[in-house]
Amino acid sequence: MKMFKYLKSLTLKELLKGMTVTGKYFFKRKFTIRYPEEKTPKSDRFRGLHALRRYENGEERCIACKLCEAVCPALAISIDSEQREDGTRRTTKYEIDLFKCIYCGFCEESCPVDSIVLTDIHEFHFETEGRNVLDKQQLLAIGDLREKEVAECRQNDSEYR
Amino acid sequence: MSEQKTIPDNMVRIEIDDKEMIVPRGSMVIEAADNNGISIPRFCYHKKLSIAANCRMCMVDVEKVPKPLPACATPVMPDMKVYTKSKRAIDAQRNVMEFLLINHPLDCPVCDQGGECELQDISMGYGRGVSRYQDEKRVAIDEDIGSLISTEMTRCITCTRCVRFLEEISGTDELGGIGRGDRTQIGTMVGRSVDSVMSGNVIDLCPVGALTNKPFRFKARSWEMMSANGISMHDAIGSNLFYHTRKGEILRTVPRDNESLNEAWISDRDRFGVLGQNGDDRILKPMIKQAGVWSEVDWPKAMDFAVKKLQSTSGKDTTVLTGSQSTNEEYFLLSKLFKAMNCDNLDYRLNQSDFSQPHNIPRVDLDLNGVKDNQQIVIIGSNVNHEQPILAHRIRQAWLKNDAQVSVFNAKDYGFRFNIFHNYIANQIEWVKGLGSLAHCVADLTKVKLTGEVGEWIDNQATDENLNHLAKQLINKDNNALFVIGQVANNHPQAGLIKAIVEWLADNTDGKVYEMACGANSVGAEICGVTSNTNAADLINSKSKSFVIYQAENDDFNRMQLAHETFDKADSVVVFSSFADKNMKEVADVILPIGLASEVAGSFFNNFLENQKFKPAANLPKEAKPGWRVLRVLGNMLNVDGFDYDDISEVMAEVDALSTKRKASFQPIEVTHLNVDGLVLHTETAIYDVDMLSRRSNALQETIHASNDCLSLNSSEAEKLKLENAMPVTLIQGDYSVELFINIDESIPTGSVFANKCVGLRSDVLEVEVRGESS
Numbered sequence A: 001m002k003m004f005k006y007l008k009s010l011t012l013k014e015l016l017k018g019m020t021v022t023g024k025y026f027f028k029r030k031f032t033i034r035y036p037e038e039k040t041p042k043s044d045r046f047r048g049l050h051a052l053r054r055y056e057n058g059e060e061r062c063i064a065c066k067l068c069e070a071v072c073p074a075l076a077i078s079i080d081s082e083q084r085e086d087g088t089r090r091t092t093k094y095e096i097d098l099f100k101c102i103y104c105g106f107c108e109e110s111c112p113v114d115s116i117v118l119t120d121i122h123e124f125h126f127e128t129e130g131r132n133v134l135d136k137q138q139l140l141a142i143g144d145l146r147e148k149e150v151a152e153c154r155q156n157d158s159e160y161r
Numbered sequence B: 001m002s003e004q005k006t007i008p009d010n011m012v013r014i015e016i017d018d019k020e021m022i023v024p025r026g027s028m029v030i031e032a033a034d035n036n037g038i039s040i041p042r043f044c045y046h047k048k049l050s051i052a053a054n055c056r057m058c059m060v061d062v063e064k065v066p067k068p069l070p071a072c073a074t075p076v077m078p079d080m081k082v083y084t085k086s087k088r089a090i091d092a093q094r095n096v097m098e099f100l101l102i103n104h105p106l107d108c109p110v111c112d113q114g115g116e117c118e119l120q121d122i123s124m125g126y127g128r129g130v131s132r133y134q135d136e137k138r139v140a141i142d143e144d145i146g147s148l149i150s151t152e153m154t155r156c157i158t159c160t161r162c163v164r165f166l167e168e169i170s171g172t173d174e175l176g177g178i179g180r181g182d183r184t185q186i187g188t189m190v191g192r193s194v195d196s197v198m199s200g201n202v203i204d205l206c207p208v209g210a211l212t213n214k215p216f217r218f219k220a221r222s223w224e225m226m227s228a229n230g231i232s233m234h235d236a237i238g239s240n241l242f243y244h245t246r247k248g249e250i251l252r253t254v255p256r257d258n259e260s261l262n263e264a265w266i267s268d269r270d271r272f273g274v275l276g277q278n279g280d281d282r283i284l285k286p287m288i289k290q291a292g293v294w295s296e297v298d299w300p301k302a303m304d305f306a307v308k309k310l311q312s313t314s315g316k317d318t319t320v321l322t323g324s325q326s327t328n329e330e331y332f333l334l335s336k337l338f339k340a341m342n343c344d345n346l347d348y349r350l351n352q353s354d355f356s357q358p359h360n361i362p363r364v365d366l367d368l369n370g371v372k373d374n375q376q377i378v379i380i381g382s383n384v385n386h387e388q389p390i391l392a393h394r395i396r397q398a399w400l401k402n403d404a405q406v407s408v409f410n411a412k413d414y415g416f417r418f419n420i421f422h423n424y425i426a427n428q429i430e431w432v433k434g435l436g437s438l439a440h441c442v443a444d445l446t447k448v449k450l451t452g453e454v455g456e457w458i459d460n461q462a463t464d465e466n467l468n469h470l471a472k473q474l475i476n477k478d479n480n481a482l483f484v485i486g487q488v489a490n491n492h493p494q495a496g497l498i499k500a501i502v503e504w505l506a507d508n509t510d511g512k513v514y515e516m517a518c519g520a521n522s523v524g525a526e527i528c529g530v531t532s533n534t535n536a537a538d539l540i541n542s543k544s545k546s547f548v549i550y551q552a553e554n555d556d557f558n559r560m561q562l563a564h565e566t567f568d569k570a571d572s573v574v575v576f577s578s579f580a581d582k583n584m585k586e587v588a589d590v591i592l593p594i595g596l597a598s599e600v601a602g603s604f605f606n607n608f609l610e611n612q613k614f615k616p617a618a619n620l621p622k623e624a625k626p627g628w629r630v631l632r633v634l635g636n637m638l639n640v641d642g643f644d645y646d647d648i649s650e651v652m653a654e655v656d657a658l659s660t661k662r663k664a665s666f667q668p669i670e671v672t673h674l675n676v677d678g679l680v681l682h683t684e685t686a687i688y689d690v691d692m693l694s695r696r697s698n699a700l701q702e703t704i705h706a707s708n709d710c711l712s713l714n715s716s717e718a719e720k721l722k723l724e725n726a727m728p729v730t731l732i733q734g735d736y737s738v739e740l741f742i743n744i745d746e747s748i749p750t751g752s753v754f755a756n757k758c759v760g761l762r763s764d765v766l767e768v769e770v771r772g773e774s775s
């Protein structure tokens, strides 16, 4: 019995066996992509970082109805509102705590004016304490930045909604 | 069958949804259903208002009737069978709902009523879910109806609850409907504001978002708020309230039903007064003044400072003055603390000037529900509509429903919303004489004479035909008489005389007395012992070295200037207060920030001696503390026994044990004779100037009832003095003078001028001089 063992190791059978697997995969089509240089495509329904949208005339969409605040299962949204000079209701504070958020997208679903949306931005990190809470200005800025993509995704998906 | 025999005559047996019930004959199906827990959707029906049956939402199916019937306008019939869930009922309800939504905007997210809207709820429960209506909707123009109510008339479903409230309850008829069918619009018609002092109730009544709370507008959604029980902080009715709070801040107030007090209503002062809580001069941290400079310090330091100040003078040289908006517990501890320090200078009657009747609990011989049983009601020295709006409403109901005859003795025709039987309007001196004449007539008729000086005084008053007529009605044994004494009488320089006459009148006509207490909890202050053998007027005129001012400010005093001067001269002034205005900061040495009654646990005694307890509704701002805790710590620091409370309930228990018995009523007094040549001043505290909170409520201060710097007099007086509307004049009272503007007002009797007290006037000096600009 010991003999066979010796023979096996002398002929490098095990090694060759292993190398065959390696060799097989060496020539196969690859799955790995070179992130971040390369990226996989994302669904139109991808739920990433939040944004608040505006109308084309620059007016913020949000009417401070607080439905998103009410529906949020993680209690991540907090809103204060008041009457603006023109008599409409507007938020004076709109904050989302990204540590609490579970990216369920309910807020987007509940919004009657398509104001709060989840964009496809998924690459973000926080370096200082407190940056995890996005305020109204930041959310609007993200919206301004991504309006085109957001609108496009909503358009593509509209058939299925 | 034998069961049916046991049904009393005034009851009938009906069935709703196969549930059998015995209900009063003549009641409506909807009432029967409500009392038996069966829900029928409705918009226009309200249990306190007349039946309009114009929304048609309450359709039910009645057996053997070919069409569905409105439950709110269908009286019960013996053995009637009603179905609220049958196909016909449901179809009818659904169709009505669809019609109602034709002209109603479908944009709930922007509406302030969203989340607490009856239309929303009922359309979820009974509506169709989809809208089939494609055409243009009706649009209505919004009117500005004042600083309290915001309008969005496009949302109105013309249920007319608001119209009926203002007509039936408030009596002011300020809203109405114009146009027909779907063009009907609700409005004031003439573009004026809604000025009823109970106007806020239409906000609760409006089932949709057409009438909403203006100061609260867009501040929060109904589902975000918590509700806490509260008691009115502005009048001694002790209306029951709910405070709606968000993150510990009171955002609005709504009524809490209490059949024996406020029913389903509250006055605007109770609804919007609490908004004064955020006044600019709210004290958020303890403050001490050293060498004339104020600095914010921490509590221990401020307490040490206060203790040193208090210890520097003996109890005998200390004076304690309180407002009438604090809780019983605070009054109790305050009096316990200072009485233990041998201080016998306490009072809460800051606005009063005649103290000839000693300290006593106001006499109230009936409860509010009893008001309607009086056929003769005499209002004496009171703007009851402003002092206790809920009482005014009850008196109005007595007149409206039970034909009560209401007579008035006042220094101004306040324009009450009921017919007046005998309207005795004369200047501040003359109307009291009129009351004396009435007593004289009653004495003549009953042959019972009052002895003593008051009796003599009465005898000297001339009788007259009209008053004799009233006197006959009052002594008629078939009539119950009720005498209502208000704040004008209470702060009158002859208050003692007035009360003596009224008590005698009531006792001699088998009548009842309703003596309005000032402020929200002056009854509590009385019971809890903020009393002494001296009185507020003497105290602020005294040489006391040290003053303790508890939740009161300059405007609360009858003699504001004197109070200010006295405090200024005193060695030390320790202030416990939620607010401190400029005047207070000038004179105080230390200000300890305490909570308002809405922010602490405690209790209030109302006019009917009910001790109503409450828990804190709002958070205390910043470093403010509950007054009773501050007093407790102060008690310990001053080494007074019996201040080892751990919990407010222990203090409450001691308050509960206090006697609420009124002292023997009638006190023989000396009569103060008043004599004025020329104009007689009538000054009173405006409705929204009664306490610190209402003075700071911006919404209330923007209404027409807010105080102003007008000097009112009637046109004949104005002509005599050659004065015209809006003319600037100087009013001189003793050594005080103030610049005012003339306002010609026919409700002021001849020989009298009227001004709000807050311009610096005092109510006990009636002699004034008016100087026009030129002279």
Ligand code: SF4
Binding pocket: A071, A072, A073, A074, A075, A076, A077, A096, A100, A101, A102, A103, A104, A105, A106, A107, A108
């Ligand atoms: S995605 Fe979900 S958890 Fe995150 S904020 Fe929206 S509702 Fe809340």
Ligand code: SF4
Binding pocket: A061, A062, A063, A064, A065, A066, A067, A068, A069, A079, A107, A110, A111, A112, A113, A114, A115, A116
């Ligand atoms: S984001 Fe949308 S749902 Fe949230 S408050 Fe604004 S309008 Fe309402």
Ligand code: SF4
Binding pocket: B155, B156, B157, B158, B159, B160, B161, B162, B163, B186, B205, B206, B207, B208, B210, B211
């Ligand atoms: S305003 Fe409101 S309460 Fe008045 S009629 Fe319209 S819906 Fe009814």
Ligand code: FES
Binding pocket: B041, B042, B043, B044, B045, B052, B053, B054, B055, B056, B057, B058, B059, B070, B071, B072, B073
């Ligand atoms: S509630 Fe009966 S018709 Fe309106």
